[in-house]
Amino acid sequence: MTKKLYILFEHATGYSLFRVEEYEDIGALMPQVAAASQNPQLFNSLVQFVAFQAFKSAQSTLECTEAAIDGKLSEELKIFLEENLPKKKRRKVVLGVADARIGSAITEEFEVTCSFTDVVPEIIRGIRFHYEKLIEGLAQDTMYSAESSLGRSMSRSKVKFNVNRADNMIIQSIWLLDKLDKDINTFAMRLREWYSFHFPELFKIVNDNLKFAKLAQLIGDRNLIEDFDSLEGEINVIMEDEDKTRAIIQALNTSMGTEIAEVDMENIKSFTEKVIHLSEYRQNLLNYLTSRMNNVAPNLSTLIGETVGARLISRAGSLTNLAKCPASTLQILGAEKALFRALKSRGNTPKFGLIYHSAFIGKASTKDKGKMSRFLANKCSLATRIDCFSDEPSNIFGTKLKEEAEERLRGFTAK
Template sequence: MALYMLYEAASGYSLFLAHGLDEIGQNTEAVRGSVSDMNRFGKVVQLVAFHPFESALDALNQCNSVSEGVMTDELRNFLELNLPKVKEGKKPKFSLGVSDHKIGSHISEVTKIPCQSNEFVLELLRGVRLHFDRFIKDLKPGDLEKAQLGLGHSYSRAKVKFNVNRVDNMVIQAISLLDTLDKDVNSFSMRFREWYSWHFPELVKIVNDNYLFAKVAKFIEDKSKLSEDKLPELTEVLGDEDKAKEVIEAAKASMGQDLNPVDMINIQMFAQRVMELAEYRKNIHEYLIEKMNGIAPNLAALIGEIVGARLISHAGSLTNLAKCPSSTLQILGAEKALFRALKTRGNTPKYGLIFHSSFIGRASARNKGRMARYLANKCSIATRIDCFAENGTNVFGEKLREQVEERLDFYDKGVAPRKNIDVMKSAMETAI
């Protein structure tokens, strides 16, 4: 049986005929050894036809179709024109080798041409790709490289541009940065509190909040200069007049040591850095909330922006999360505990990242597992709506949240919840 091979180059479609296969045999290793030698490979593979693309845009469209496993009309006409004609009712005496089984399946389904995509065919196509510029005589030196480079850039840009879920990368980066900032702000705040406490140790017990502590320390600077005249300004910083008076009284009887001007300047600079970092962390948090409400509004409405963003980040993308079954979503983030339980034949974890949801915390101890399972089910629904729905709305997320609230009441008080079909019908009416 004759073997034809379809090769999709950056400059056009080409069809090759592999003949004299007995010289190298149907052996992948033998083919691999003969590919590098053009004199030997050229006796086995012969160019049958070449159809150049009309433009760079046409090449991009053809490339996108092939990558999705779809045969275009142009490719179909090219194959029907150059492959041997098959009489109706008779079996073809040839087969077509393709690089991807998906495009091969579509060609076979539409044209009834038998296609194959195995290691033997892939090795032959590798040889074709290696010596392609020598098969096509009209190509000038450098033309093929330019076409490949241009098509590669266009294809990559198109994939990024038309990826409807591309913006979930922003959520993944934002939640990772937020976690890093939390650790950094806490570390720097503890370092600053310890540093400034050498000068004013009593302030730590009066002001507990890290950001406020840095702000007050920046305002006070040298405790010996703090007097009753600064009470209004200190009250404005603290937001509490009683605390401001307490700080002033503590400064008068403070046991802390005095610092030289150079040390004080460094402490004040560090305080400014801690404040800026805390403010930046606040801005990133607001940015994340805004992005989540635009990318996954239903998931954000159901379980909250932060937990939803952690789920998306852990899954890798919104699409990956939407493809996860609810049982997988339930234990996302608890993989170590799961594999440890499977290895030791112990109890498997009941929840992963969704444990941080307020619903799990509000459930009683004996209902936490049931609540986690139910919540994961609703999160899975919300994620799929966010990923595949055309219009962005948080109506479904709000309705699903109501269902979870009703389920909590059912566990605690025995109040029967509404049926899911009724809730979804109500959500559909509201969304329309």
């Protein structure tokens, strides 16, 4: 029984269908087909154009392409094949396709034999090579434009922002938060040393860097202060401690600091503004990170805290990667250097990594820290998997897991 070979060709511009002449003979002449694919006139004698259907829009192009990648039939492809494949004697039809999964889906839908081996790949290669000449009225610019548009759409689709899985935002935020902590500490220490030439007593009275910067900006040149009463009230607002406020006022009257030029004080005040701005931005960033963690990983955040949870996600690379980690890996995540050093020297392996900064590990006694870290890593692994694969974010499981961790900690302390 002679069979007719049709070729389905998918392009960014649309679907096209071709009929291959003398299928039985061509199948036995692979070298000749390969040679014909390089010769337009010879190839046109082997392959005849049947039908073409352009995509309706860029969105339609993307949807049909994604369906093809997943091995599924789009509605447009179903309609195209239904209208253009021979309606009678379909058992005699062989449809050549590029993907075996698409072939299986077409066979199931239309009861048409599909082929993706033998001479079919070579014919598809020839169609791709001569596509512009095979489709009448198709301009080269149109082809390139459609291909570029589809490429951009596919790229956007792959990196499409998902509100509930924005773990990349968490990774960037925690990295920036750690960087800000180092920078703020460096700048604050430089400010303390700089302003202490003029008012050294403030260095010992005020330990908080942000409060020190605000006080340095408020006080400025101590020799120019006229109204100590109003200044005391403003200092008390910053310090929130009357005893330290009185100590600062007393130190202002008896300070052993040197005189300072106006231009120097202007530079100090300018620097204090930078330190205050960075400190305030750090607090805003921390609030943002807390909010994102409660949306992306609410159970992990409830169990171990937003900052530690964010560091675990950052170290793993993503929430999905962290969910794939076994509890034993999560337990020592962040202590890889110590682990490999211990394995190399055949010493004791570390008992904890980043989860050491959890309040549960901090409250446990020295002998129980290892046990608590194993228990906590197990619960964190469960919480992470729930966060990663649940449809709706919720901290119900995290609350329960936290209660179990607190109960285990009380069991350790009761011994």
